[in-house]
Amino acid sequence: DAGITQSPRHKVTETGTPVTLRCHQTENHRYMYWYRQDPGHGLRLIHYSYGVKDTDKGEVSDGYSVSRSKTEDFLLTLESATSSQTSVYFCAISTRDGSSYEQYFGPGTRLTVT
Amino acid sequence: GNSVTQMEGPVTLSEEAFLTINCTYTATGYPSLFWYVQYPGEGLQLLLKATKADDKGSNKGFEATYRKETTSFHLEKGSVQVSDSAVYFCALYTSGTYKYIFGTGTRLKVLA
Numbered sequence: 254d255a256g257i258t259q260s261p262r263h264k265v266t267e268t269g270t271p272v273t274l275r276c277h278q279t280e281n282h283r284y285m286y287w288y289r290q291d292p293g294h295g296l297r298l299i300h301y302s303y304g305v306k307d308t309d310k311g312e313v314s315d316g317y318s319v320s321r322s323k324t325e326d327f328l329l330t331l332e333s334a335t336s337s338q339t340s341v342y343f344c345a346i347s348t349r350d351g352s353s354y355e356q357y358f359g360p361g362t363r364l365t366v367t
Numbered sequence: 368g369n370s371v372t373q374m375e376g377p378v379t380l381s382e383e384a385f386l387t388i389n390c391t392y393t394a395t396g397y398p399s400l401f402w403y404v405q406y407p408g409e410g411l412q413l414l415l416k417a418t419k420a421d422d423k424g425s426n427k428g429f430e431a432t433y434r435k436e437t438t439s440f441h442l443e444k445g446s447v448q449v450s451d452s453a454v455y456f457c458a459l460y461t462s463g464t465y466k467y468i469f470g471t472g473t474r475l476k477v478l479a
Contacts, residue, residue, distance in 0.1 A: 295469045353460075356460070361409070
């Protein structure tokens with residue numbers, strides 16, 4: 254257990270409304286990630302962070318922004334939600350284990366945009 | 368760019384059958400390779416990993432060997448149980464990129 258929580262766990266929102274998802278970790282990990290999971294696509298990286306205020310885009314970043322003002326929190330914002338953003342969103346951290354890295358995931362947030 | 372290809376699912380097996388889920392990869396350099404498992408309604412859990420050629424990762428009866436010559440990391444288990452029913456993801460990580468690349472997942476269903 255890497256001490257990762259996500260909130261909310263479930264959310265239904267309307268098209269055009271802003272939505273913020275929160276990822277919180279308790280173990281001071283440097284690297285944090287946001288993914289979305291959709292049938293037939295596996296996991297796709299939205300944004301990631303390699304430190305406070307240091308973030309970069311993943312492969313499906315359009316329509317999403319992120320912020321990391323504290324080591325423990327990584328926020329994902331949908332500025333104006335669309336139905337195509339209906340998905341399950343996972344936060345993850347990456348930690349070093351000897352000479353390799355390992356990634357651990359939160360429980361996910363199921364977002365429905367109507 | 369880097370990529371991971373997994374066999375299409377679903378895979379349906381009877382309890383105690385032998386399991387193989389194929390995974391091949393394309394990557395520059397020397398990636399680390401992983402298998403993750405996802406049970407219904409949960410996040411992904413690290414199942415096993417291998418960090419260099421010929422390494423064998425193992426956990427809970429599952430094994431996978433890092434084959435650089437065939438760029439493969441196939442997941443195997445000698446005798447599956449109903450409780451192994453889940454979705455399995457193959458993934459790779461290349462040092463310095465900060466990014467992990469995941470396959471599309473393979474759903475396993477084990478029947479009693």
